[in-house]
Amino acid sequence: MTEPDRPTGPGQPAPQEREARSPRPVLELDQSASASEYNPAADQDGDGGRVRRFWSVRRVPAALVALVVVGGAGLLLYDVAAVRADRPAMRWRRALADHLAEWRLDEIAVLAGAGAAMLLGLWLILLAVTPGMRALLPMRRDRPHVRAGLRREAAALVLRDRAMEVSGVQSVQVRMGRSKASVRARAHFRDLDDVRADLDEALGAALHELGLARPPDLAVHVGRPPAKKR
Structure with missing residues (x-):
């Protein structure tokens, strides 16, 4: 049973005008896909799909x-x-x-x-x-005319947090470069080979999830903390 149209007064707009004036819903990008399933399409800006570095204004x-x-x-x-x-x-x-x-x-x-x-x-x-801006790492692109970058400090912080989640790791130092990520960890228990294998797996997944256009090579070094002097 439909509701009859209400009469409109001299100061009220007609139902058709209200529908025309009503705000349209804003379309948002689907961000439900996880970073591990990220599969960017080829770039269509004329550079053949190559993601280039950001240029500094200087x-x-x-x-x-x-x-x-x-x-x-x-x-x-x-x-x-x-x-x-x-x-x-x-x-x-x-x-x-x-x-x-x-x-x-x-x-x-x-x-x-x-x-x-x-x-x-x-x-x-x-x-x-030279482009400069060495501290900004370009990220992969899934849509043309859209560019994103990630600072090296932020990427190093993500790797450090992910490494600290590995069992047996006491402290971690991460140096993030454009072509190489160096990780030095201290393990106070567990076998060093087991800790290194877990770090390789965890940090490799973290680098992939960062969505960088050129993921740096990973170098992991694991050692024991220095002995306390009595």
């Missing part, structure tokens, strides 16, 4: 280089304009011209300055062609 080096270039160019332009206006050149430029005229190319000061300039240029080129 605001500080860019700002410093811009300030040095702008300051030097402005000072040199002002001096050139002053010379064109029949004024004497700045003392520093005249002194620098006299020193450059006297110095030879094989002097230590000239070679040291050239080497420093070359190293600075190589460092700037290295910053320009």
